[in-house]
Amino acid sequence: xxxxxxxxxxxxxKYDYPFVESIKSLLPLVDELIVAVxxxxxxxxxxxxxxxxxKIKIVETTWDETLREGGAVLATETxxxxxxxxxxSTWLIYLQSDELIHEKHYQSIKNAMQNYADDENVEGLLFNxxxxxxxxxxxADGVKWYDKEIRIIRNDKNIVSYKDAQGFRKxxxxxKVKLIDAFIFHYGWVKNPVSMFQKQTDIGKWWRNNxxxxxxxxxxxxxxxxxxxxxxxxxxxAKFTETHPLMMQNRIEKADWKIxxxxxxxxxxxxxxxxxYWMKKNGxxxxxxxxxxxxxxxIVWNIKT
Numbered sequence: 169x170x171x172x173x174x175x176x177x178x179x180x181x182k183y184d185y186p187f188v189e190s191i192k193s194l195l196p197l198v199d200e201l202i203v204a205v206x207x208x209x210x211x212x213x214x215x216x217x218x219x220x221x222x223k224i225k226i227v228e229t230t231w232d233e234t235l236r237e238g239g240a241v242l243a244t245e246t247x248x249x250x251x252x253x254x255x256x257s258t259w260l261i262y263l264q265s266d267e268l269i270h271e272k273h274y275q276s277i278k279n280a281m282q283n284y285a286d287d288e289n290v291e292g293l294l295f296n297x298x299x300x301x302x303x304x305x306x307x308a309d310g311v312k313w314y315d316k317e318i319r320i321i322r323n324d325k326n327i328v329s330y331k332d333a334q335g336f337r338k339x340x341x342x343x344k345v346k347l348i349d350a351f352i353f354h355y356g357w358v359k360n361p362v363s364m365f366q367k368q369t370d371i372g373k374w375w376r377n378n379x380x381x382x383x384x385x386x387x388x389x390x391x392x393x394x395x396x397x398x399x400x401x402x403x404x405x406a407k408f409t410e411t412h413p414l415m416m417q418n419r420i421e422k423a424d425w426k427i428x429x430x431x432x433x434x435x436x437x438x439x440x441x442x443x444x445y446w447m448k449k450n451g452x453x454x455x456x457x458x459x460x461x462x463x464x465x466x467i468v469w470n471i472k473t
Contacts, residue, residue: 172253173198176245177265178206183367184359187265189415204249206231239332239374246329257323266356270413273350280348291343293320301357302399302427304420310403311444360425364397403435
């Protein structure tokens with residue numbers, strides 16, 4: 169069974185993405201890894217080349233500056249990378265440049281790909297998520313963050329990146345997937361506060377038109393009191409007491425900022441969010457209670473089931 173990986177990156181050094189670590193965490197699982205490197209203002213390409221692994225195949229791309237709605241450019245760049253994978257591969261593993269796979273999950277991932285390789289009814293594999301926030305010591309455990317997403321897809325030309333590259337669709341429809349016993353570690357919200365402020369200000373242009381961007385920049389400077397991001401714009405955090413991927417150890421040791429967050433502070437905007445948080449913490453979304461949870465959410469949110 170052959171497996172291909174694919175990812176994309178632009179200005180990874182400028183915005184302090186752990187893209188080298190991300191690529192290295194993916195290499196043990198794949199036979200080839202397509203890296204779409206966008207037209208950068210820094211040494212992103214040089215850093216990818218420095219990994220010096222024969223599995224890596226670099227595709228240089230130019231981002232479309234006119235794609236300024238809903239983060240569509242991210243899906244476009246994802247699909248550019250996917251277009252170069254080998255036709256011989258059964259599965260494709262996708263990571264974004266701020267995501268890593270922990271080595272402790274390698275075997276579970278390999279087993280899942282092997283177990284479902286011949287089951288054409290399985291079009292993708294679903295991962296659990298850990299979203300780290302502000303510091304490597306905390307992760308988001310509230311209700312606003314997605315806790316699962318597809319990161320392995322079958323090698324099918326009809327499966328494409330969706331909206332802002334968060335997930336995938338086949339001919340516009342959701343994929344038939346299986347949840348596997350593995351996590352994606354997401355570090356997009358862990359940066360020096362100055363770097364985070366710059367990233368949030370600049371990257372936002374891919375979701376906003378010019379007027380919206382100008383308003384956002386002004387509002388953000390006021391909210392964050394200058395040029396440093398204030399890490400309090402979250403509903404809930406929890407202390408992380410496990411281990412990070414080995415690939416992240418050097419970066420963690422070099423972290424030049426310290427942030428202490430209050431785990432007891434909850435910033436839910438409604439009673440509905442409080443209820444869902446309680447349900448999440450008490451296992452109401454597990455396999456046994458899935459139907460109950462779905463029905464309860466339907467009642468609370470007044471949506472159809």
